[in-house]
Amino acid sequence: MTGDTAPVRPGEELPLEALREALRGRVAGDVDALSVEQFPGGFSNLTYLLRLGEQEYVLRRAPLGPVAKGAHDMAREARLLEKIHPALPVAPRPVLVVEDESVIGSPFYLMERRKGVVVRTRLPGEYAALPDAPRRLSMALIDTLADLHAVDIDAAGLRDLGKPEGFNARQVAGWAGRWRRAREALKDTGDLPPPAQLRDELVIAWLEAHTPPESAHTLVHNDFKLDNLMLDPADPGQVTALLDWEMTTVGDPLVDLGLTLTYWTMPELPGGAPNRVGAASAGFLSRDELVARYEERTARHVTSSLPWYEVLGHFKLAVIVLQIFARYRAGQTSDPRFAPLAGQATWLIGEAWRRISEQGTSSGEDGQSGGTLE
Template sequence: MPIESDLVDRDQLRSFLREHLGPAETFDVQRHDQGFSNETLFVSWDETDLVVRRPPVGETADTAHDVLREYEVVDALQETDVPVPETVAATEDSEIIGAPFYVMKRLDGDVLRYSEPDRFQNSEARAGIGREMIDTLAAIHSVDYGAVGLGEFGTPEGFTERQVERWGEQFEWAFQETTESREVPEIAEIGEWLGANVPEEPAHTLVHGDYKLDNVIFGPDPDPELAGVLDWEMSTLGDPLTDLGWVLFFWLDPVEGELSPLMQTMAPTFLTEEAYHTRGELLDRYERQTGVEVRNLKFYRVLAVYKMAALGEMFYARYLMGNSDSTFYAMMEDGVPQLAEHALEIIDDERPI
């Protein structure tokens, strides 16, 4: 696990922040150890709490650029209805801390990853969490991306078909390492079904790419208010229903019954408590908020599972290669076959929305 000294040159960062924010007597840096993608550092600059985002140590130039794409979209959304952290500065100069990075102000509140805060353990708050999630997703999909300077942020035409192809390629890469341990033949069947059932894309919008409960932060008030959407590194222009399928995959229905050990690991289990929205209710609210009738929902749900399975297979490959000792990565030996079974159940209409 990287330590702060591997991720940042403290003296250089201090100089950078002094240039953009003025001098400070108090300066401290701590690594945030959650997540599997870009590195997050919490910085104290006198009374101002900051976040520094940079790529992991050893990443290639192409993937390192993702952090600056993330800054570009967060900066562009500052004056929109989409809640995002306030940006401070960004730089491509790897000589400062060893990689490109950007700085934003830290939001006050909670990321709902493993448990509910005490203030949300009531019916009204639980219902409010679902409303905030969907209303914010609708706000993302309603942004006039050209007007905020994101007109060249992606190539939206053919986005959905490319998603199927892209995640299929990720499987191919991972299978080179994992098939000696075990095979997942169902993946080919699922990929063929997706390729044959790509729907006509709705109007293109800004797409977050990883929109789910633990990628947003709720403010400190008793009434849930979504204070900021985080982790924009997968964002682009494309099919908004891919975001909807993704958030529904990680949203556990209160009526779903016993959870598999895999979903207990990947999704917030407190969503099964009373008063949380069902997936069907989230879908209905999304349609009302956007005015979009969601068709071909099965495709988007299967695509979300396929994407998660591809990520899981890559995690498992890295575990077998000795690049990670994560127990979650190791779980993917059985987890990916379980996800494949889940996708086939959706295809066969054996699972409700």
């Protein structure tokens, strides 16, 4: 699949006249020739292609319907990119921030348009004739993550972006709270198994009891995955953009790695499409090879401490998809891609519990202790 656009989905249209006036005199291009298309991927923020004559921009705004306080902060994301772009060129350059909600219904920002291939569930035709495409793509993914974690947060003025001390404990508390609120919203719908069967609270308790100290303090993307990369159509080993900086902060880099491994090893991606790129597909790096490459690029020895981060990765993704499903169930969005997400959240919790159970009574490093939830 490419990063091409599609017509705007019904119900997600932009008010063109108000948008024209908000852009007039503030960006290059022919504002009167404004046309809008939509990027079809993604489950959270809405992303559009704006054409102003020959000039193109990407517009990002929060999803429709109520959003949690502090979430989907477009102004924060744009200010963040202003600092990251010089230090990490694969981060797109922001162009304009509009915080006036009256223009399109929420704050938004424009960034430069990057072009390339977005690989979601299968290897696209552009790479069919390249026998080493799966391996080159795998290397590009993990090398970009290593580059992200190598950004000097002090030189880039990013250390104040978050509070790295105690980051892991706050991750567990924050995601547990979000999970419980989404679960409560669905308590009478029958979409989730009963708590004793779901074992979600056991997963939370294990994460709380085994929280390690931070392995390091770096930039953390917080949603690093393959389809947030754009790749050169002629070379899957070259990244042209890293996208979706909404949740970026400063914290433990292994939180990123744990979530990346979650996506990489899932048989189905959010929405239910079979995952034909990743650890289970021929030619791609296995989970262990991906970890070994990360260790090589970062000079960090992380293998022994990864189980906690992978359980957290599965839990975080379960929270994300359940929050989206709760919005869908409440009628705040009608996107049919969201219909299977409750089942996927259930699977992710089950997979997190399976990984916990595999730990048995073993002891880990970096502050982790094994044990069962007795």
